[in-house]
Amino acid sequence: MELRPRFALKNSASSREPSKWGGSRRQRVLVERTVHWVLFACAAVSVLTTTGIVITLLGETVQFFGEVPILDFLTGTRWTPLFASQNFGVLPLVNGTVAVALVAIVVAVPVGLLTAIFLSEYAPGRVRSVVKPILEVLAGIPTVVYGYFALQFVTPILRGIFPQTQIFNVASAGIVMGFMILPMMASISEDAIRAVPRDLRQGAYALGATKLEVITRVVVPGALSGILAAVILSISRAIGETMIVAIAAGLQPKMGFDLLSSMETMTAYIVQVSLGDTQQDTIEYRTIFAVGTLLFVLTFIMNVLSDLLVRRYREAYE
Amino acid sequence: MINLRVGDQAKDVANVDQRDGGAILATTHLSFWYAKFLAIEDVSIEMPDRKITAIIGPSGCGKSTFLRCFNRMNELIPGTRIEGDVMFRGTNVNDRSVDPVEIRRQVGMVFQKPNPFPKSIYDNVAYGPRVNRYQGSMDEIVETSLRRAALWDEVKDDLKKSGLALSGGQQQRLCIARALAVQPEVLLMDEPCSALDPIATTRIEDLMRELREDLSIVIVTHNMQQAARVSDRTAFFTLGEAGAGVLVEHDETQRIFTTPSDDRTEAYITGRFG
Amino acid sequence: MTVGDPTMVSNSGHAQARTRRRVFGVMFYALTIGSTVLGIVLLAALLIDVFADGVNQVDAHFLTSYPSRFPDQSGLRSALLGTLWMLGLTAILAFPIGVGAAIYLEEYAPANWVTRFIQLNIANLAGVPSVVYGLLGLGLFVRWFSLGRSILAGSMTMSLLILPLIIVASRESIRAVPDSLREGAFALGATRWQMVRRTVVPAAAGGILTGTILALARAVGETAPLITIGALTYIAFDPQGPMDLFTVLPIQIFNWVSLPQKDFAYLAAGGICVLLMVLLIANSLAVFLRYRMQRRLQ
Numbered sequence: 066m067e068l069r070p071r072f073a074l075k076n077s078a079s080s081r082e083p084s085k086w087g088g089s090r091r092q093r094v095l096v097e098r099t100v101h102w103v104l105f106a107c108a109a110v111s112v113l114t115t116t117g118i119v120i121t122l123l124g125e126t127v128q129f130f131g132e133v134p135i136l137d138f139l140t141g142t143r144w145t146p147l148f149a150s151q152n153f154g155v156l157p158l159v160n161g162t163v164a165v166a167l168v169a170i171v172v173a174v175p176v177g178l179l180t181a182i183f184l185s186e187y188a189p190g191r192v193r194s195v196v197k198p199i200l201e202v203l204a205g206i207p208t209v210v211y212g213y214f215a216l217q218f219v220t221p222i223l224r225g226i227f228p229q230t231q232i233f234n235v236a237s238a239g240i241v242m243g244f245m246i247l248p249m250m251a252s253i254s255e256d257a258i259r260a261v262p263r264d265l266r267q268g269a270y271a272l273g274a275t276k277l278e279v280i281t282r283v284v285v286p287g288a289l290s291g292i293l294a295a296v297i298l299s300i301s302r303a304i305g306e307t308m309i310v311a312i313a314a315g316l317q318p319k320m321g322f323d324l325l326s327s328m329e330t331m332t333a334y335i336v337q338v339s340l341g342d343t344q345q346d347t348i349e350y351r352t353i354f355a356v357g358t359l360l361f362v363l364t365f366i367m368n369v370l371s372d373l374l375v376r377r378y379r380e381a382y383e
Numbered sequence: 384m385i386n387l388r389v390g391d392q393a394k395d396v397a398n399v400d401q402r403d404g405g406a407i408l409a410t411t412h413l414s415f416w417y418a419k420f421l422a423i424e425d426v427s428i429e430m431p432d433r434k435i436t437a438i439i440g441p442s443g444c445g446k447s448t449f450l451r452c453f454n455r456m457n458e459l460i461p462g463t464r465i466e467g468d469v470m471f472r473g474t475n476v477n478d479r480s481v482d483p484v485e486i487r488r489q490v491g492m493v494f495q496k497p498n499p500f501p502k503s504i505y506d507n508v509a510y511g512p513r514v515n516r517y518q519g520s521m522d523e524i525v526e527t528s529l530r531r532a533a534l535w536d537e538v539k540d541d542l543k544k545s546g547l548a549l550s551g552g553q554q555q556r557l558c559i560a561r562a563l564a565v566q567p568e569v570l571l572m573d574e575p576c577s578a579l580d581p582i583a584t585t586r587i588e589d590l591m592r593e594l595r596e597d598l599s600i601v602i603v604t605h606n607m608q609q610a611a612r613v614s615d616r617t618a619f620f621t622l623g624e625a626g627a628g629v630l631v632e633h634d635e636t637q638r639i640f641t642t643p644s645d646d647r648t649e650a651y652i653t654g655r656f657g
Numbered sequence: 658m659t660v661g662d663p664t665m666v667s668n669s670g671h672a673q674a675r676t677r678r679r680v681f682g683v684m685f686y687a688l689t690i691g692s693t694v695l696g697i698v699l700l701a702a703l704l705i706d707v708f709a710d711g712v713n714q715v716d717a718h719f720l721t722s723y724p725s726r727f728p729d730q731s732g733l734r735s736a737l738l739g740t741l742w743m744l745g746l747t748a749i750l751a752f753p754i755g756v757g758a759a760i761y762l763e764e765y766a767p768a769n770w771v772t773r774f775i776q777l778n779i780a781n782l783a784g785v786p787s788v789v790y791g792l793l794g795l796g797l798f799v800r801w802f803s804l805g806r807s808i809l810a811g812s813m814t815m816s817l818l819i820l821p822l823i824i825v826a827s828r829e830s831i832r833a834v835p836d837s838l839r840e841g842a843f844a845l846g847a848t849r850w851q852m853v854r855r856t857v858v859p860a861a862a863g864g865i866l867t868g869t870i871l872a873l874a875r876a877v878g879e880t881a882p883l884i885t886i887g888a889l890t891y892i893a894f895d896p897q898g899p900m901d902l903f904t905v906l907p908i909q910i911f912n913w914v915s916l917p918q919k920d921f922a923y924l925a926a927g928g929i930c931v932l933l934m935v936l937l938i939a940n941s942l943a944v945f946l947r948y949r950m951q952r953r954l955q
Contacts, residue, residue, distance in 0.1 A: 087516035090482055093848055100850045104765055107757030111778040111824070114817050118789060121796030176692045183689035196693060203700050205871075205936065207878025209907040210707065210929050213914050217922055218706045244699045251696075277682040298784070305786025307881035308907075312914050332788050332881065339791070339885045345800065353885075357792040361785065368784035459843060461768060488846035498837035501860055510855065511845035558841070565846055 122361060125354030132348055138355065144318040144329075146352045147338075157318035158356060161235070161328035165310055166303035168239020168324060169246055173299050176243070177250030178292060184251070185258045186280055204248035212312030215241040220313065223325070233315030233327040242309050246299045253298065253375075257291020258284055260382045290381075294374035301367035305360065307332035331356045406470075407432040407569060407599045408453055408490075413467035414627075415448055415457065422448045424627040425467070428618055435591060435600045437610035437636065440620035441651065445628025446603040447495075449620070450571050453601070454490040455483040471569070488515055491562035495574040497554035499546030499561070504529075504538050507546040507557055511565035524564055532560035533590050552583025559590065570594065572602040576609065588613045607652055611640050619648045707929045714927025723893040724909060728920035733928055735892040736909035739808065740877060740935070742896050743905055746812035747819070747876050752869055754816070755823030756858075759865075762824070763831040764853050783821040790818045791885025799886050806887040809899040814882050819872040826868020830861040863950020867943045874939040878932065880907040906932045 130138070133153040141154015180200070184193050220237040224230045230237075261284050269279045285292070315327025316337050329337070335353045343349045406429035413426045423445035430436045438446045451457045452469050455476060469476045476486050488511075499507050508525045517524060525542070529535040534556040538544070546557050555575055562570060572591075576584040591600055591613050604610050610617050617640070618633035631645050643649045722732025758779075766772040794814030804810040834857050842852035858865075883905060891912065892904040904912075906928060913925035 085517055085519040087518055090485065093482075093484065097848050097850055101765055104757045104761035107754045108761040108766070108775050110754050110758065110817075110820065111775055111782055114782055114793070114820070115778045117797050117817075118785065118793045121793050122789075125796065176695055179689045179692035180696060183693045187686060187689055188693075196697070199697055199700065203696060205874065205878075205940065206700075206703070207880070207907055207932060207936070209878070209880045209910050209914070210703070210932070213910065213922075213925055213929060214703045214706060216914060217710070217926075218702065244696065247696050275678050275682050277678070277685045280685070301784060305788065307786070307788045308911065311881075312911065332786065335788050335792070336881060336884050339795075339887060354792060354796070357789055361789050364784060364786055364789075365781065368781060372780065454844060456840065456844065459840070484846050484848050487844055492840075492844035494837060494840060494844075496837060498835075498841045500838060500841065500856055510842070510847075514842075514845060514847040514851045514855065561841075561845065 118361065122354055122358040125351045126358045129348065129351040129355040132351075133355075142320055144334075146349050147341075147343075151348070153352065155331075155356065155359060157320055158329060158331045158334055159359075160320050160322075161310075161314070161318065162304055162330040162332070164235045164322055164324060164328055165239045165242065165314055165330055166300055168236055169242040169303040169306075170296070170300060172240055172243025173246040173250045173303075174296055177247045177295070177299070178254050180247070180251040181254035181258055182280060182284075185255050186276070186284065200248045200251060203244060206245070208245065208306060208308040209312070211241050211245050212238075212309045215309055215313035227325055230325040231315070231327050233313060233317075234325050235314055235328050236324040238310050238312075238314035239324070241313070242303055242306055245306070245309070246302050249302065250295050250299045253295035254288070254292050257288035257295070257375075257378055260291065260378055261287035262382060288378065290374045291378040294371040294378075297367050297371040297374070301364045301371065304367075305332065305364050307336060311336040331360050335360075405432055406430060407472060408601065409468075409470040410449075410452070411468045411470070413449075413452065413465070413469060415445070415452065415466075416464040417448075417460070418462040421625060421627040423620075424623055424625060424629050426620075426628075426630045427467075428630055428633055430599065430601060431616065432599050433595060433597075434615040435595055435602065435613055436633075437614035437617045438601065438603045438620060439605070439607055439610045439617060439651075440628070440631075441622065442605060443628075444620045444622050446620050447573050449628065450573055450601060450603050451492075453569070453571055454487045454492055456487075456492065458483065488565050489567050490569045490571060491565065491567035492571040493555070493558050493562055493573065493575045496578050497551060497558050499549070499554050499557050501545065501547055503543045504546050504549070504557060505542040508560050508564050511561060515565055528560040528564040529557075531563050531594065532556045533586065533593075534560055550583070552579050552586060555579060555583070555587060556590065559587070563594075567598065569599045569601065572600060574603050574605060577605065584609070607640075611636060619643070619645075619651065621647055621651065704933075707926050707933070710923055711926025711928070711930040714923055715930050719927055720931070724891055724912070725893075728918065728924055731913075731921075731924055733906065733909060733931060735895065736904050736906045736928070737931070738895055739888075739892065739903035740905045742808045742899070742903060743812050743815060743883075744873060744877060746808060746899060747815045748869070748873055750812060751816035751819050751823055751872070755820050755869070755872075756827050756865055758820070758824045759827030759831055760853055760858070763828050764849065764857065779821050779824055782817075783825070787818060787879055788881040788885055790814055791882030793817065794882060794886040805900070806889065806902055807900045808896055808903045810886055811883050811888055811903065811905075812899070814886055815876045815879065818879065818882060819876050822872035822875060823869050826871070827861070827865045830864025830868065831857060833864065834860045863946055866950075867947045870939050870943040870946070874936050874943075877905075877935060877939070878907055880905075880911055883908055884911070906935070 138153050138155050140156065141152060142156045143152035143154045144157040145152045184196065188196065215237045219241055220230070220232065220234065223234065223237055265283055265287060266279050269283045274282070310330045311333045314330060314333060316329045316333060317327045318329040318334070334356055338349065338353045408430040409428065411427045413423065414421065415423045426449060438450065440446055448457065452465065453471065453476065457463050457465070465477060471486065471490060474481065500510060502510070505525055508528050509521050512521060512524050526535060529538065534553060537553060538549070546554065549557060555578075559570075576587055579587070588609065591602070594600060602614065614636045616633060617636040619631045619639060620628050621631050623629035631647050632639070632643065634644075639648060640652055643652065719732045720737065721734050722730060723734050724736075725731045762772065762776065766775070791814065794810060798804045798810040798813050799806060802810070804813075838856050838860060839852055842856045847855065888908055889902055889904050892902060896903050910925050910928040910932065913921040913928060
């Protein structure tokens with residue numbers, strides 16, 4: 066009990082008719098508190114999602130490693146879990162993933178960076194306001210459409226140039242994936258380039274540098290950590306991309322870098338098993354969680370790295 | 384269950400004497416910090432009921448901060464700290480048992496820049512009564528409030544129009560009408576005319592003189608002529624030696640502008656400083 | 658003439674160097690234009706290729722028939738219905754949670770480690786590959802919640818996938834509401850929730866809706882997570898409720914793409930035309946809403 070009387074505000078008797086103003090304080094506080102907790106719960110869903118991902122992946126993965134030694138998984142070069150003689154060396158899938166990602170990066174990084182330089186350094190405002198939304202469309206196209214395009218359009222062209230090209234091949238999937246990633250690469254690089262202060266450029270111009278020299282010696286080096294962040298994020302996206310490779314890169318887990326041949330990526334393997342009739346609680350079923358865990362860890366590390374780099378350039382210039 | 388609004392008639396009657404002529408707002412040894420920065424230091428003042436009190440002083444001396452202490456608007460900014468007492472009708476507004484929502488319903492505020500909601504004129508005025516669950520006729524309270532804010536004749540034919548479609552001066556009167564609609568006892572005005580042209584300013588000043596019949600007004604202004612024109616009492620703030628805002632003196636407006644007791648006040652109002 | 662010895666550089670050398678620098682500059686400029694155009698050309702090639710192959714497929718029969726092993730009898734009916742079901746359920750699940758989370762983070766969250774942890778989670782979730790969400794859905798919703806390969810399990814998976822998108826867009830939109838409106842509401846005695854519900858949310862509604870529509874468009878195009886949770890590729894009935902088995906447009910397209918006969922590839926192209934039209938409608942709606950709400954706030 067409080068010692069002093071509870072506070073009550075008085076109404077001005079002349080101007081205010083008290084009976085017409087409703088709403089008790091207790092009710093108000095109750096509503097506010099309830100709303101607060103409901104909204105907090107909404108925000109907490111993200112934490113639960115992460116927890117759910119980690120628990121789901123780890124639960125099955127731990128059981129998987131109960132049967133397959135983790136070292137065999139990480140260093141083995143034969144991946145045949147769906148065959149009678151099972152091998153669980155994940156390296157062929159990693160090899161395929163890296164091969165496709167490499168092709169995608171070789172396309173996305175130079176094209177994306179040059180596009181970013183054009184948009185930020187050369188393009189007049191009106192051109193930019195037209196080009197940017199068009200590039201955004203590229204990012205909005207469903208990946209299954211890219212897969213179709215790779216298989217039905219790019220692969221025939223490749224086969225025309227290199228007759229030995231297989232129907233399912235790394236190059237076609239990688240090239241198309243590069244264009245899918247391109248808008249993101251261009252957009253993050255452009256942000257980084259725009260963050261380079263104007264006076265740095267003007268200082269270089271004052272020393273008689275040409276535009277090209279300013280770009281290559283001042284702007285790009287100044288934006289390097291941001292551009293690097295974009296590259297890493299692009300790699301992360303390429304590793305995690307699923308449908309393009311599932312459609313166009315094939316399902317043959319193998320080592321090597323013959324880009325015109327078929328390879329299987331980690332993501333494509335998950336799709337392959339999901340489409341099949343693999344029984345739950347078998348080791349074949351658990352392989353997709355083990356592969357998924359590896360995928361999650363790899364992309365997570367790269368996303369964090371990219372985030373750190375973005376922060377660095379923000380701190381440097383803001 | 385304690386209802387803060389109903390059943391206080393008896394006390395109201397008992398307090399009639401106190402209401403006329405007594406202090407409606409007061410602070411004692413009030414200091415205020417934004418994080419580590421001391422914004423106002425040791426201010427003690429009393430403001431009488433049904434009067435217009437002007438707060439003047441050079442910019443950056445904490446006038447607005449001081450004003451916002453009375454309806455606890457400062458606590459919306461994280462990291463602020465308050466010391467000393469802020470009294471409204473003899474009650475410490477910062478007391479733990481006081482709901483800030485309740486305070487703000489009795490102590491209205493008009494801001495420096497007109498800030499009507501992106502809603503119709505009607506909905507702008509009805510906003511306060513609605514959030515306060517007003518049971519009476521909404522049309523009536525909207526009309527009364529717009530009339531009291533001298534805006535009714537200009538807008539009565541298109542109450543559905545967006546509040547943002549009005550001119551700056553009309554927007555500010557809409558904001559006043561909006562504040563009046565919850566029938567506050569005090570109106571805090573934070574440089575309400577600084578964004579307005581002279582004609583719109585005059586209209587608001589006339590309006591303030593009319594409103595003084597029913598409520599107390601505290602106005603922060605950087606315009607000394609305005610303080611002299613409209614206010615009954617004036618408080619002069621300046622930057623103290625510690626870099627925080629301090630109250631130099633407060634008195635009848637006439638006396639502040641003719642025979643101030645402090646040299647700093649005289650320097651300020653004669654334009655030698657600030 | 659020795660390079661690097663300034664005393665030896667003649668006037669003509671200067672002029673030569675200047676010309677060379679200018680030529681390099683022009684070449685580089687052309688290269689940047691070429692790169693930019695390359696992206697646009699590829700987009701054009703993709704659209705032309707798809708529409709050339711597929712637009713003839715799209716007719717009433719195609720939209721209203723079930724898939725079949727005979728290409729000329731095959732249609733999108735079950736996939737379209739499945740997409741609509743999933744779209745509706747995902748919207749119902751993701752919209753309130755996403756907007757609620759955004760409101761919490763912008764209007765309620767104290768600046769402490771819990772808030773920072775939540776924000777870190779959202780940022781990381783935005784970068785998790787979609788197929789991993791599929792594994793989450795498979796382990797959590799399909800198996801643990803025993804929802805099976807149902808529309809509901811798929812929609813819950815999709816909701817988690819697009820939540821970060823809705824949250825980020827809604828937060829941006831809420832942040833754009835000027836503080837003066839919040840102060841105005843508080844000063845009238847509004848509680849925080851009244852202020853949010855009556856002032857902030859209406860003012861931010863345009864951006865929130867735009868962001869949600871774009872996020873839902875993303876969900877319509879996603880394939881991998883639904884394949885992973887086991888959405889089927891061949892459904893020859895109309896889904897009747899959220900617990901039914903289902904397929905969606907991109908999965909049907911994937912199914913057709915995977916078949917070796919050329920006729921099915923044309924069907925896939927037809928399906929892509931329909932899918933792109935759906936996305937075009939969604940995006941136009943988003944642009945239109947953004948434009949209208951921007952005008953209202955002026």
